[in-house]
Amino acid sequence: MSNEPSPAGGWPAVASTMRHVYQNMHALSGIQTMLKANQKKGFDCPGCAWPEGKERSVTEFCENGAKIIADTSTSKKADAEFFRRYSVAELRMRSEQWLNSQGRLVEPMVLWPGASHYTAISWQQAFSLISQELHSLDSADKAIFYTSGRTSNEAAFLYQLFVRMFGTNNLPDCSNMCHESSGAGLNATIGIGKGTVSLEDFDHADAILVIGQNPGTNHPRMLTSLQKAAQRGCQIMSINPLKEAALNTFIHPQHAHKYASAGTKIASFFLQIPIGSDIALLKGIMKAIVEENEREIGAIDEDFIRKNCEGYDEFLQELQAVSWESIVESCTISQIKIQEVGRLIARSQRIIACWAMGITQHKNGVANVQEIVNLLLLRGQFGKQGAGACPVRGHSNVQGDRTMGIYEKPSQIFLQSLEKEFNFKPPQKHGFDTVEAIEAMHKGHAEVFFALGGNFLSASPDTDYTAAALKKCKLVVQVSTKLNRSHLETGATALILPCLSRIEKDLQKDGLQFVSVENTMGMVHSSRGHLKPASEHLMSEVAIVANIAASTLADSQVDWLSMAENYDGIRDCIARVIPGFRDYNKKIRQADGFELPNAPRFGAFDTPTKKAQFTVNDMPESMPKSGEFLLMTIRSHDQFNTTIYSGDDRYRGISNNRQVVLMNAQDMEECQLAADQVVDLVSCYDGQERRARNFNVIPYDIPRGCVASYFPETNVLVPLSHKAEKSNTPASKSVLIRIYEALH
Ligand SMILES: Nc1nc2c(c(=O)[nH]1)N[C@H]1C(S)=C(S)[C@@H](COP(=O)(O)OP(=O)(O)OC[C@H]3O[C@@H](n4cnc5c(=O)[nH]c(N)nc54)[C@H](O)[C@@H]3O)O[C@H]1N2
Ligand SMILES: Nc1nc2c(c(=O)[nH]1)N[C@H]1C(S)=C(S)[C@@H](COP(=O)(O)OP(=O)(O)OC[C@H]3O[C@@H](n4cnc5c(=O)[nH]c(N)nc54)[C@H](O)[C@@H]3O)O[C@H]1N2
Numbered sequence: 227m228s229n230e231p232s233p234a235g236g237w238p239a240v241a242s243t244m245r246h247v248y249q250n251m252h253a254l255s256g257i258q259t260m261l262k263a264n265q266k267k268g269f270d271c272p273g274c275a276w277p278e279g280k281e282r283s284v285t286e287f288c289e290n291g292a293k294i295i296a297d298t299s300t301s302k303k304a305d306a307e308f309f310r311r312y313s314v315a316e317l318r319m320r321s322e323q324w325l326n327s328q329g330r331l332v333e334p335m336v337l338w339p340g341a342s343h344y345t346a347i348s349w350q351q352a353f354s355l356i357s358q359e360l361h362s363l364d365s366a367d368k369a370i371f372y373t374s375g376r377t378s379n380e381a382a383f384l385y386q387l388f389v390r391m392f393g394t395n396n397l398p399d400c401s402n403m404c405h406e407s408s409g410a411g412l413n414a415t416i417g418i419g420k421g422t423v424s425l426e427d428f429d430h431a432d433a434i435l436v437i438g439q440n441p442g443t444n445h446p447r448m449l450t451s452l453q454k455a456a457q458r459g460c461q462i463m464s465i466n467p468l469k470e471a472a473l474n475t476f477i478h479p480q481h482a483h484k485y486a487s488a489g490t491k492i493a494s495f496f497l498q499i500p501i502g503s504d505i506a507l508l509k510g511i512m513k514a515i516v517e518e519n520e521r522e523i524g525a526i527d528e529d530f531i532r533k534n535c536e537g538y539d540e541f542l543q544e545l546q547a548v549s550w551e552s553i554v555e556s557c558t559i560s561q562i563k564i565q566e567v568g569r570l571i572a573r574s575q576r577i578i579a580c581w582a583m584g585i586t587q588h589k590n591g592v593a594n595v596q597e598i599v600n601l602l603l604l605r606g607q608f609g610k611q612g613a614g615a616c617p618v619r620g621h622s623n624v625q626g627d628r629t630m631g632i633y634e635k636p637s638q639i640f641l642q643s644l645e646k647e648f649n650f651k652p653p654q655k656h657g658f659d660t661v662e663a664i665e666a667m668h669k670g671h672a673e674v675f676f677a678l679g680g681n682f683l684s685a686s687p688d689t690d691y692t693a694a695a696l697k698k699c700k701l702v703v704q705v706s707t708k709l710n711r712s713h714l715e716t717g718a719t720a721l722i723l724p725c726l727s728r729i730e731k732d733l734q735k736d737g738l739q740f741v742s743v744e745n746t747m748g749m750v751h752s753s754r755g756h757l758k759p760a761s762e763h764l765m766s767e768v769a770i771v772a773n774i775a776a777s778t779l780a781d782s783q784v785d786w787l788s789m790a791e792n793y794d795g796i797r798d799c800i801a802r803v804i805p806g807f808r809d810y811n812k813k814i815r816q817a818d819g820f821e822l823p824n825a826p827r828f829g830a831f832d833t834p835t836k837k838a839q840f841t842v843n844d845m846p847e848s849m850p851k852s853g854e855f856l857l858m859t860i861r862s863h864d865q866f867n868t869t870i871y872s873g874d875d876r877y878r879g880i881s882n883n884r885q886v887v888l889m890n891a892q893d894m895e896e897c898q899l900a901a902d903q904v905v906d907l908v909s910c911y912d913g914q915e916r917r918a919r920n921f922n923v924i925p926y927d928i929p930r931g932c933v934a935s936y937f938p939e940t941n942v943l944v945p946l947s948h949k950a951e952k953s954n955t956p957a958s959k960s961v962l963i964r965i966y967e968a969l970h
């Protein structure tokens with residue numbers, strides 16, 4: 227098995243796209259569907275949250291977006307007959323990939339207490355069952371309402387309204403496992419929990435840092451922006467334990483014919499650091515900037531800092547106290563190299579810092595984010611074109627869901643606005659986030675679990691513990707498009723409610739409806755499905771939520787069902803409740819949608835003191851001792867989170883095997899492990915051993931002491947208690963493990 231870097235994109239990407247289209251869809255309708263992705267009158271790609279430019283090419287989709295679209299519009303169906311054929315016990319033996327490949331869920335199904343099989347249930351019976359179980363709870367806080375990030379603004383707003391009228395703030399979401407550390411770190415320092423750049427900023431930046439992110443696989447359309455920037459001489463720096471292929475050389479798949487032989491070199495600097503050592507490297511870069519300022523005034527933007535910031539003196543003092551030796555020891559990059567990068571950043575006038583899960587999913591995830599903000603503040607990178615912070619969101623509407631109030635810790639202002647619009651007293655007590663929700667179910671403090679999308683069991687840490695928590699529930703309800711493991715480890719009673727996907731026509735009483743979403747740069751735009759629904763029994767997420775609300779809250783003043791007849795009604799409410807959405811129904815009909823308010827983008831900081839905050843963040847903990855390794859759980863090229871398309875990871879040269887652990891060759895030699903040898907991965911926390919069995923060792927270019935393996939197969943190793951300080955995000959990129967010969 228080779229892992230030689232080869233150009234990313236190009237013809238292999240085109241071939242892979244076509245293979246997924248042909249395997250799943252009627253070829254012509256498949257191509258027609260792809261052409262609607264991310265177009266002004268089409269649907270928002272259900273893949274990542276990267277924005278579309280104002281000038282859109284006809285093919286505004288990527289290889290990995292195409293996989294999701296093809297997979298969702300499959301003609302296969304997991305219908306009542308399918309569930310008659312397979313018992314839940316049999317389905318549990320199947321892989322996540324097999325479950326997904328059974329096709330679309332098309333009818334509401336129920337698993338009664340003690341039953342071996344799911345059986346069909348009518349929508350009305352399902353709604354009454356949910357309402358009965360919710361009413362039987364002795365407190366509304368005993369119900370948990372999870373959301374994954376594909377839910378539209380309209381469905382999310384209605385859902386959180388229902389949940390709060392029911393009486394709880396228990397609204398955990400996938401963001402709790404994803405960019406929560408970014409939200410926490412950015413809110414505390416610049417007064418907004420979102421990024422500050424727009425897509426156009428990429429055309430003006432002199433330097434772009436890509437930290438802890440693998441855009442070639444997870445945000446392929448971002449490569450178009452990076453490629454354009456690289457071609458006009460912008461310096462791109464990748465900071466990552468792995469030399470991710472697409473950041474080396476990239477051939478745009480849609481221009482594969484033009485660049486048949488050579489790709490664009492994207493990253494001009496690759497800083498290969500051990501897992502978890504970003505703070506050390508960032509401190510080194512900032513020390514180098516301070517040194518540069520001593521030689522040549524201007525490296526530090528003192529004017530900007532004087533006018534806009536607090537905490538600078540303390541920050542500087544602490545930075546100067548950190549020794550170069552400790553920095554180099556931690557991040558393993560030489561002082562000379564760090565100084566070279568520091569000088570380059572000191573000379574760049576417009577800098578964008580992008581990051582994703584390699585930054586957030588650590589114990590010190592929030593500190594990581596804050597250290598990136600320190601660097602941007604030191605160089606005065608807020609309030610000007612071509613500069614700023616860019617946490618690159620995952621799910622296509624995860625940011626919009628949060629804007630709509632999917633949050634377990636809502637602000638007082640938000641709750642007051644809901645109260646004023648809907649004339650009820652929203653619950654004040656903060657609810658459970660994802661980690662707390664699992665704990666609560668385990669301890670019997672929560673008895674009903676409801677999921678609007680997602681695959682809670684496989685996405686969460688500590689798989690066995692989470693399964694045990696779900697099993698203790700009285701009722702588990704999941705609104706889903708595809709079968710997944712969460713449907714198989716459930717409470718006494720379980721419901722699967724099949725919903726329309728974003729690419730399908732959404733016909734309601736008042737005619738065809740569209741929904742809206744917010745991308746990672748705070749642009750809100752519409753999304754219209756155009757395919758015939760996979761089944762006539764499917765309901766939209768909005769209609770499902772409205773029906774549950776109507777049957778549960780019979781005497782509320784909201785006319786839930788009419789909200790679902792025409793989504794304009796929901797948008798009118800959003801317009802009155804949420805800042806930035808005035809005239810929503812008008813603005814959402816503009817071709818490019820509209821931009822939400824973002825103070826730091828224009829140089830203002832909405833913190834309590836109206837100043838941006840420098841922070842002091844501790845140096846990373848030292849690397850594991852001998853015999854132990856730091857494991858990061860990452861995505862392959864052929865998966866979307868827990869949805870697995872194949873066992874291949876093309877850019878990393880791995881094929882047809884997900885049970886792999888990538889390891890440094892010298893470490894392998896020291897541990898006397900041969901290539902392909904079968905091992906068990908074992909983590910030991912809180913006195914408990916957790917084991918992931920039968921992984922093949924792959925020699926790989928990864929720093930010593932670090933190993934990588936895929937999510938969700940290795941989630942069993944991540945203890946629930948192993949999470950980021952302040953954000954509670956599972957620390958699934960730094961799990962201490964040992965590697966043993968397989969027990970089999
Ligand atoms: N095709 C596809 N697209 C997706 C997804 C998908 O599964 N498939 N998932 C979506 C979602 S929800 C999300 S959140 C995003 C995720 O997008 P990414 O964050 O790019 O995804 P990961 O595979 O988790 O990659 C993390 C990267 O961080 C690096 N890394 C790990 N630890 C460290 C560290 O300590 N420091 C540094 N500097 N780097 C580190 C890893 O080597 C890897 O390159 O993608 C979204 N888009
Ligand atoms: N170890 C480890 N764990 C991780 C991560 C990691 O890097 N490492 N990453 C974390 C991150 S960043 C995230 S975001 C979470 C992801 O957590 P989730 O969002 O919960 O998981 P997904 O795999 O995206 O959910 C897939 C399921 O969503 C359903 N679905 C798909 N489209 C729709 C739709 O339009 N509507 C509805 N109602 N359902 C739909 C399908 O049934 C599908 O099976 O996982 C987290 N877990």
Ligand SMILES: [Mo]
Nearest residue numbers: 404405620621
């Ligand atoms: Mo995510």
